Amino acid sequence: MKIYVASSWRNQYQPDVVRRLRAAGYDVYDFRNPREGDTGFHWSEIDPDWQSWTPDKYVVAMQHPIATAGFKSDLDAMKWADACVLVLPSGRSAHLEAGWFCGQGKPCMVYIPEPIEPELMYKLASRICTSMDEVLRLLAQTGPLWGEGAMTENDFSTMFKTGIPACGIKCPACGVMLIGTTQAGSDDPVPTTCPGCGQLLHYYQQEDDWGMFRWWQVRAKKEESGG
Numbered sequence: 251m252k253i254y255v256a257s258s259w260r261n262q263y264q265p266d267v268v269r270r271l272r273a274a275g276y277d278v279y280d281f282r283n284p285r286e287g288d289t290g291f292h293w294s295e296i297d298p299d300w301q302s303w304t305p306d307k308y309v310v311a312m313q314h315p316i317a318t319a320g321f322k323s324d325l326d327a328m329k330w331a332d333a334c335v336l337v338l339p340s341g342r343s344a345h346l347e348a349g350w351f352c353g354q355g356k357p358c359m360v361y362i363p364e365p366i367e368p369e370l371m372y373k374l375a376s377r378i379c380t381s382m383d384e385v386l387r388l389l390a391q392t393g394p395l396w397g398e399g400a401m402t403e404n405d406f407s408t409m410f411k412t413g414i415p416a417c418g419i420k421c422p423a424c425g426v427m428l429i430g431t432t433q434a435g436s437d438d439p440v441p442t443t444c445p446g447c448g449q450l451l452h453y454y455q456q457e458d459d460w461g462m463f464r465w466w467q468v469r470a471k472k473e474e475s476g477g
Contacts, residue, residue: 251389252277254331254351256344263363267337270382276389279327291320333357335385336375338366348375361385423449 253276257264264282271278282290293300296314303311311317324347328334334351336344336358351358357376372378379385420427426446443450 251333252279252331253389254279254328254334254347255281255337256334256340256347257281257337258340258344261337261340263361264337267335267361267382267385270386271335271389274386274389279331281324281327284323284327291316291323331356333389334359336360338362339364359385359388421446421449421451423447 253271255264255268255271255278257267259282268278268280284290293311295316296311297303300311328347328350331351333356334348336348338361348358348360352374358374360372360375360378361382362378362380363382377388379388421444424444424447426444441451
């Protein structure tokens with residue numbers, strides 16, 4: 251999965267978020283270092299006195315080749331990414347970027363690592379997270395829920411082929427671990443009966459309130475009576 255991290259140059263958490271996402275195996279766009287040897291866009295490259303611009307000077311500067319190239323770099327990365335993590339606190343650009351992801355129907359998580367002023371419109375996001383562990387857990391549960399390859403059935407035989415991994419699934423009857431940790435696309439067999447108590451099992455998907463994240467659950471399956 252490809253992740254766009256939206257944040258602020260002043261945000262102290264952003265580098266660690268990028269590091270942890272990459273350590274978890276995700277492709278990550280880092281606006282501070284978008285490419286090797288590139289330290290990202292800075293207004294000071296256009297004018298060292300940029301903070302004293304009038305509105306008219308700002309509008310003119312937006313057409314500068316450096317500004318055009320910086321905008322294209324970020325927008326191309328947004329189109330490339332499958333999901334966005336908005337790391338707070340952040341400013342106007344990051345919120346416009348996160349809003350773009352919401353408008354495109356792509357998953358967007360708001361990560362709040364410290365106390366902030368409440369914002370109602372964060373309800374547009376797929377989920378509000380308060381720890382990186384929560385961000386990583388939700389990303390691991392996210393499958394292709396939009397566009398080509400979206401899940402169309404809840405049959406256990408297709409569960410690992412759909413891009414939705416499973417982990418920590420226990421028998422609802424006796425508590426025996428059925429599936430510890432597995433990656434999407436695995437050919438590992440999926441137990442249809444519990445090895446501990448013999449309970450017949452039915453796998454199904456649980457969906458969050460926003461309909462953006464799904465994960466696998468299991469329940470006891472009733473034996474069908476013969477006719």
